Amino acid sequence: MADFNDLKGAFLNTLGTVAGKTRDFAEKATDKAKDVARIAKLNMELSAEKDTIQKAYLEIGKLYYETRKNSPDGFFCPALRRDYSGKRKYVKNPCRA
Numbered sequence: 001m002a003d004f005n006d007l008k009g010a011f012l013n014t015l016g017t018v019a020g021k022t023r024d025f026a027e028k029a030t031d032k033a034k035d036v037a038r039i040a041k042l043n044m045e046l047s048a049e050k051d052t053i054q055k056a057y058l059e060i061g062k063l064y065y066e067t068r069k070n071s072p073d074g075f076f077c078p079a080l081r082r083d084y085s086g087k088r089k090y091v092k093n094p095c096r097a
Contacts, residue, residue: 068076
């Protein structure tokens with residue numbers, strides 16, 4: 001029969017192994033959480049940059065429309081026809097089909 005000290009040693013050895021594995025698991029989980037947070041932050045920054053670009057494109061489009069709405073070139077006439085379709089009675093369409 002094993003004596004008390006042998007059992008105590010085996011128990012402490014097992015406990016040390018379990019504690020080490022638990023510590024490793026916690027470190028991996030922490031690293032993974034940091035990675036996920038970093039990715040989320042980068043996605044938010046990317047989304048903000050895309051929004052800034054979209055607003056710039058919208059502003060460019062508005063400026064182009066305001067400067068060229070009375071004399072558009074051929075490429076933009078189909079889009080202007082759609083824009084003027086509901087205003088036919090009130091506004092002269094610069095693009096005649």
